[in-house]
Amino acid sequence: MKLELRGITKRFGALVANNNISLTVESGEIHALLGENGAGKSTLMNVLYGLYIAEEGEILLDDTVQKFAGPGDAMKAGIGMVHQHFMLVPVFTVAENVVLGHEQTTFGGRLDLSAARAKVREISDRFGFDIDPDALIEDLPVGVQQRVEIIKALSQDARVLVFDEPTAVLTPQETDELMIIMRQLAESGTSIVFITHKLREVRAVADRITVIRLGTVVGEASPTATNAELASLMVGRAVELTVHKNAPELRGTALSVKNLSVIDSRNQIVVNSVSFDVQAGEVLAIAGVQGNGQTELTEALLGLQHHVTGSIELDGKPLRGYSVRHILDSGVGFVPEDRTEDGLIADFSIAENLMLDRSSGAPFVKAGNLQLGFRATFAAEKIREFDIRSQGSEMEAGRLSGGNQQKVVLARELSRELRLFVAAQPTRGLDVGSIEFVHTRIIETRDSGIPVIVVSTELDEVVALADRIAVMYRGEIVGIVPGNTPRATLGLMMAGEHAPETKALL
Amino acid sequence: MSDTSVPAAAVAAAPDPGNVKKDGSERWTQTLRDITGGSAMISVLAVVFALIVGAVLIAFTNERVQETAVYFFSRPGDLLQAVWAAVAGAYSALFQGAIYNFRANNFLTAIRPLTETLTFATPLIAAGLGVGLAFRVGMFNIGGRGQMLIAAGAAGYVAFAVELPAGIHLIVAILAGLLGGAIWGGIVGLLKARTGAHEVIVTIMLNFVALYLIQFLLRTPGALQAPGSNNPKTPAMLPTAVFPDLFGPRYNLHAGFLTVIAATIFVWWLLSRSNLGFQFRAVGQNPSAARVAGINVKNVYMYAMAISGALVGLAGINQVLGTVTTGFGAGIDAGIGFDAITVALLGRSRPWGIFAAGILFGAFKAGGFAMQAAEGVPIDIVVVVQALIVLFIAAPPLVRAMFHLPTPGTTKKPAIRAVKARKTNEVVAK
Numbered sequence: 034m035k036l037e038l039r040g041i042t043k044r045f046g047a048l049v050a051n052n053n054i055s056l057t058v059e060s061g062e063i064h065a066l067l068g069e070n071g072a073g074k075s076t077l078m079n080v081l082y083g084l085y086i087a088e089e090g091e092i093l094l095d096d097t098v099q100k101f102a103g104p105g106d107a108m109k110a111g112i113g114m115v116h117q118h119f120m121l122v123p124v125f126t127v128a129e130n131v132v133l134g135h136e137q138t139t140f141g142g143r144l145d146l147s148a149a150r151a152k153v154r155e156i157s158d159r160f161g162f163d164i165d166p167d168a169l170i171e172d173l174p175v176g177v178q179q180r181v182e183i184i185k186a187l188s189q190d191a192r193v194l195v196f197d198e199p200t201a202v203l204t205p206q207e208t209d210e211l212m213i214i215m216r217q218l219a220e221s222g223t224s225i226v227f228i229t230h231k232l233r234e235v236r237a238v239a240d241r242i243t244v245i246r247l248g249t250v251v252g253e254a255s256p257t258a259t260n261a262e263l264a265s266l267m268v269g270r271a272v273e274l275t276v277h278k279n280a281p282e283l284r285g286t287a288l289s290v291k292n293l294s295v296i297d298s299r300n301q302i303v304v305n306s307v308s309f310d311v312q313a314g315e316v317l318a319i320a321g322v323q324g325n326g327q328t329e330l331t332e333a334l335l336g337l338q339h340h341v342t343g344s345i346e347l348d349g350k351p352l353r354g355y356s357v358r359h360i361l362d363s364g365v366g367f368v369p370e371d372r373t374e375d376g377l378i379a380d381f382s383i384a385e386n387l388m389l390d391r392s393s394g395a396p397f398v399k400a401g402n403l404q405l406g407f408r409a410t411f412a413a414e415k416i417r418e419f420d421i422r423s424q425g426s427e428m429e430a431g432r433l434s435g436g437n438q439q440k441v442v443l444a445r446e447l448s449r450e451l452r453l454f455v456a457a458q459p460t461r462g463l464d465v466g467s468i469e470f471v472h473t474r475i476i477e478t479r480d481s482g483i484p485v486i487v488v489s490t491e492l493d494e495v496v497a498l499a500d501r502i503a504v505m506y507r508g509e510i511v512g513i514v515p516g517n518t519p520r521a522t523l524g525l526m527m528a529g530e531h532a533p534e535t536k537a538l539l
Numbered sequence: 540m541s542d543t544s545v546p547a548a549a550v551a552a553a554p555d556p557g558n559v560k561k562d563g564s565e566r567w568t569q570t571l572r573d574i575t576g577g578s579a580m581i582s583v584l585a586v587v588f589a590l591i592v593g594a595v596l597i598a599f600t601n602e603r604v605q606e607t608a609v610y611f612f613s614r615p616g617d618l619l620q621a622v623w624a625a626v627a628g629a630y631s632a633l634f635q636g637a638i639y640n641f642r643a644n645n646f647l648t649a650i651r652p653l654t655e656t657l658t659f660a661t662p663l664i665a666a667g668l669g670v671g672l673a674f675r676v677g678m679f680n681i682g683g684r685g686q687m688l689i690a691a692g693a694a695g696y697v698a699f700a701v702e703l704p705a706g707i708h709l710i711v712a713i714l715a716g717l718l719g720g721a722i723w724g725g726i727v728g729l730l731k732a733r734t735g736a737h738e739v740i741v742t743i744m745l746n747f748v749a750l751y752l753i754q755f756l757l758r759t760p761g762a763l764q765a766p767g768s769n770n771p772k773t774p775a776m777l778p779t780a781v782f783p784d785l786f787g788p789r790y791n792l793h794a795g796f797l798t799v800i801a802a803t804i805f806v807w808w809l810l811s812r813s814n815l816g817f818q819f820r821a822v823g824q825n826p827s828a829a830r831v832a833g834i835n836v837k838n839v840y841m842y843a844m845a846i847s848g849a850l851v852g853l854a855g856i857n858q859v860l861g862t863v864t865t866g867f868g869a870g871i872d873a874g875i876g877f878d879a880i881t882v883a884l885l886g887r888s889r890p891w892g893i894f895a896a897g898i899l900f901g902a903f904k905a906g907g908f909a910m911q912a913a914e915g916v917p918i919d920i921v922v923v924v925q926a927l928i929v930l931f932i933a934a935p936p937l938v939r940a941m942f943h944l945p946t947p948g949t950t951k952k953p954a955i956r957a958v959k960a961r962k963t964n965e966v967v968a969k
Contacts, residue, residue, distance in 0.1 A: 337831065358833035367831065375831040378824045389821060390832035398814040405812075 034095055034111055034192035035060050036081075036224055041090035043073075043080055050076040051087070052248045058193070063215055063225045065239035067232070068267060073248035074228045075117075078195050081226075082114050083107040094193070113186025117198040119178050121185075123171035127164055128153050131185045156184045160217055176207030183214065187223075194218060195226045200234055212238045230267070230322060232260045232528050260528030261521050264322070265492070276472045279480075281500045284313035287484040288453055293343035293353075295329045295508075303329040305508040306343065311453075311484040316475065318499030318516075319488045322527055326508035327488045328370055331457045334486075335367050336360045347453055361390055364452030368442055368459050370488070372435070376442040379431025383423055384412035386430045387445050415444040420470070436467030443474055454478050457488040472498060492520055492527075579892065582885050585931035586899070593924040594626040597916055601625035629916040636909020637902035647789065652905055654785075654792040658862065660901025662687075662854035664799045666879030667897050668806050669724070669850030671888035673738075675810060676843040677823040682727060682742025683851045683876020685749030686720045690852025691871050692753050692763060693719030695773055695859040698780035699866075708779040709860070713798070716856035717849045723749060724848015725841060732837035738844070746876075754869045765866060773866040782861040795861035800894075802853055807890040809846070819843050851876060881929050900925065 036058040043051040050073045058064040068074045080087045083101030092099045094110055101107045104114075121130045128149040137145040153166040162180050170178060179199060186194055196215070200208045215238055219225055229235060235242055235256070242254040244266040252266045288311040295304035304326040311317045319327050332338045334345060336357045345352040352360055361367075369375035377386050388397040388408055397404055397411075412426035419440045423433060430441055439459065446454070456475060460468040475498060479485045489495050495502055499516040506529035514522070598604050604625055607617040635641060637656045643649035666683050673680035680686075694716030703711055723745060730736040756762040757771035765774035782793035810816040821829040822839045830836050858871050882900055886893030907921035 335831070356833070356835070357830065358835065361833040369831050374825070375827050378821055378828050380824045381821070385817070388817075389828070390834075392814050392817050392821070392832070392834060401813050401815065403812055403814055403817060 034222075034224055035093075036112075036193045036226070037093040037096070038077070038081065039091050039093065041077060041080055041087045041092075043076055043085055043087045050248050051080065053090070054245070054248070054250055055090075056243055056250070058224045058226055060224055061219050061222050062240045063219050063227055063238055065235040065242045066226060066228045066245060067235055067242055067263065068230060068245035072245045072267075074245055075197060076248075077245070078114070078197055078226065078228060081107065081195065082112060108189050108191070111190060111192040112195065113189060113191025113193070114195045114197065115179065115182045115186060115199055119182050121170045121178060121181060124169065126167050126169055127173075127181050127184075128166040130170055130181060131166075131188050133185075135189065152188050153184055156187050159221075160214060162214075174207075176203055176210065179203070179207075179211065180214070183218075192222070193224045193226070195228070197228045198230075199227070200229065200231060208234065230324070232263050232322075235263070236260070259525075260530060261524035264524035264527050265520060267322070276469075276476055276497045278476045278498075281312075281315040281479065282482070283315055284482055286310045287313040287348055288486075289344075289346045290334075291344045291346075293330070293333060293341065293345065295326070295333045295338050296340035297329060297338075303508050304333065307505075307508075307510050308343075309503055309510060309513060311486060313484050314479060314482050315500040316479050316485045316487055316498050316516075317513075318495040318502045319486065319505055320492065320495040320499075320502050320523060320527060321490065321505035323490045325505045327490075327505050328457065329508075330505070331367070331370070331455055331486070331488055334360075334455055335365060358393070361449075364450060366446035366449060366451045366454040368439075368446055368456040370457035370461070372438055372442060372461075373431075377430045377438055379429065381430055382427045383416065383421065383430055383433070383441055384408050384426040386441050387412050387415055387426075387448075389445065391449070411448075415448060419444040419474075436463045436470075439463060439467065439471060443471065447474065447478060451478070451483050453484050453486070455486045455488075458490065459487065460489075460491075460494060468494075492523060495523070496520065579887065581932060582887060582892070582896070585885070585928045588931050589924045589927035590630075592927050593920055594630070596920055596923060597629045598622045598625050600917070600920075625914075625916075628914045629910050629920070632910040632913040632916070633903075633906035633921075635906075636913070637906030651790060652909070654790040655905040656898060656902040657796055658791045658793070658901070659904040660898045661793075661796045661799050661861065662857045662875045663878055663882050663900050664894055664897030665802055665857060666851045666854035666875050667882030667886060667893040668802055668890060669720075669847040669852075669854075670879045671883035671886060671890070671893050672806060672810070672819075672850060673843060673847040674883055674888040675823045676819045676839065676847075677826065678731070678738045678840070678843065678847075680724065680727070680742055680844065680847050680851070681739060681877070681880060682724065682745050682848070683854070683879050684872045684874075685742070685746040685876075686723045686848045686851040687855035687858070687872040687876050688749040688753045688869070689723040689855070690716040690720035690849075691855035691859045691867060692756060694852075694856040695776065695867060696763060698776040698860055699774045702777065703779065705779040708777065709782070712780045712860060713853075713856055716852050716860075720852015720855065721845040721849040724851065725845035727848070728841035728844030731844070732840045750869060757869060770868075772868045775866045776860060776864045780860060781864045782857070791862070793857075793861040795857035798853060798857070799897075802850060803890045803894045806850070810890065815842065851879065854879070878925075881925060884932050885928060 038054060038056040041051050041054045042049065054073075054077055056064070056066075066074050066077070076085065079085045081092060083103045083106050092101065094112075099110055101110070122133065125133070128146055131153055132144075132146075132149040137148055139145045150166040153164060156162070157164040157180075162184070164177065164180060164184070170181065173181070183194070199211060203211060212234070215225055215227065219240075227235070227239060239256050242256065242258070242263070243250055244252045244254065244263065246267060254263060254266065290310070291308045293304060293307045294302060297303045307330060309317065319330065321327055329338055333341045334352070336352070336355055336359070341353055343353070347363060347365070350363065352363060352365075373379065378389065381389070388411075391397050396407055409426060415421070416423060416426060421433070421437050421440045421444065423437060430438060433441065454475075459471050459475065463471065472494075475485060475487060487494070487498050496516070501513055501516055502518060502523065503513045504511045504523060504526040506527065511526045511529060511531060514526070601621065603621040604618065607614075607621045611618050636652050638653050640649045640652050643651070666687065669686070670680050670683060694712045697712040697715040698708070701708070701711070727738050727741045727745065730741050731738050753763070754771060757764055757773065760766065763773050765772055782795045784790065785792045785794055785796065810820065818829065818834045818839050821832070821834055822836050826836050829839070854875050855872065858873070858875070859867050863871065878900060882896045883893055885899070886896035903921045903925060907918040910916045910921070911918045
């Protein structure tokens, strides 16, 4: 079945999640939708699946315009979705899950499970899935659960299948098997939309590639395109950023990280034996496509991760294994990646947010009492110094714009006496003016002799700020290169390749 | 890349099955926040509406109204008059039983209902403060019953079994009770912090543990049981450990009311002037940001539940050392631990709001008896009115949570919450 999206526009309030996106998927084609997290891929697919109603644009199946009021309509029209997070009931059997929502009953309202079993067997035989219809979902490995999702979609006669980040939860072997299944499905005439941000998979399986960035289609590519081309399409930014900075004044190694590994709550190694040094007075940028271990690395530095091995030393003193409180007191300033979640308390006033990480001692607290007078003066001063546009220090932080919220976080972190400054995605979601402000502040911090780590998925930001660039891929540092490394090389490294010239630099 | 809300929106639409439960619990946390975080106006309106519905019920159940309704079309005036008489009579009896009795001969007698109201309000305010404090830290303490019983048992034991000079005896008994409540609440905090156990489950279970423990002790000679008695009841408190009457023996109001005023001031200071309270509120509003800011979230849960338990325990102390000084049984909590939830909700979890709400509920209790005695209106009407107040306060967010409707505000909100759910639980689990 041929699927066509024409001029889809979806807004959330002031934010345009999808801007005039058009896309055609031919029958039997695997069409990859490539883009960073937050580019608008999932929103687009939710529009297709009837979960969101687009403000503009239309959906066509075999050249007929469709109107979907909900997922039910989309399913009836032949669209199936394999969600990133499976929509299965763990305590039900495979057959029960497959018929869930479309149960056939015999006389007296009894479930006709034998028909369901037969259907599961028929589909799983067709694709060689080898699935027992009576197995409980919770007993099955993740890869098999995903096949149940596929069967579920196929049992509704889906002829367009959307895979939303299907490999996020799979092991490499399961991923390879999924690729084969996708190929088989395509050969039997099913159209497949494959959403991902992993370049390797796209090139392995896709017939055509559409790259989405910031809610718009920025380009189409064929699977023969190089990783570097795809990566630069994905992460590039139209606005050129320039930060005025002089050559760094290096003052000796301050932070030394050796063989640092992090295991996450799902027992997966997300940072794998990473080593690097940061000198006082330089900016080390950590680049990479989102989800390659950067978040966990910064969290490990701050003591927020719990299964960390290796060593972290700041000015010769070990940091690993200490509490967040101790690490903050050791002079680490931290701008978290998710400002609204980890950086601020939305219902607290600006003044309260400015003292958030100093709630246990002087100067904000004396003998258990909050020093409200001092806090008000301090807040007024910081609001002026960091140009936080607000209605005064008692205004709730949640009512500030994103840029001003980030200024509150920066003001708080930079007003302590720092020995290391870590900024994760410091300009995510900010307007150009705020970006410039944040960048200037970061360079000022560097020039005052503090080692700075900037984690960013945006190549322009990395290039603008970095004195050295460490590129992460799959939890490892692919290489550490000078700040003036060409973007093409960085793009290659972000795709996990040790290009000859980058190897030479290592 | 430029905005975090897009992927998050998708997350909201397609939640992780592993996170569904967490998403659900987060929804309830948000509901809790909505309920406790609204404006005082909603509280006032809720009371007004509840009284109006109560009036309708009073009218319906009134015999005279029923009689006149039969010939409504021939003489409608009779019905309206009967309705007015029933409602006005009931509410004026409520008022006279709770605030000021106009029919009394002198002022000192006339003002007696007000002191009754304050006497009833005393344990409600104390327990309400405890529940409200837990609300502010993002926790639901429904273990009021258990905490009150343990505190009452500890304070009562010191009060009847230990002999100390007057004054000191009372203070030691109070401290023993506070400690008992703090331990019973602290266990909950400890379990939540160390194992991630949900405080609702733990508090409910500890209610049973406390009840049966106290019942056992009440049947054990040498423990709480009165010597030479077979009844599950303690001996009378020694006079040295009893709260003195505030205005002489003519009124029931005792010095326990002063402890409750002190507790209210303490909670106000704690929440708005102390750094511990700052950390409490930070954890209550956004545990992940609190954690990133170096606040020890686990310790906050433990301290908060211990203080919450001590405050609820103060209600139990007031019961045994002030209201029922002749010895108590296992029913000494009198459902106050649960009424306290209502009081905390009506008071929006603000110390002075809870103080006011406690007095209002005390007035309902005091006036309810008078209403029943004077007008024959069943006291259940008062309970219905109380229930309606909670319903009106809690209903909008409750309905939203039940039917998964979006919270009014930006479309971004559910998205942020989906992510928050994961972290909130991680904070607890770690």
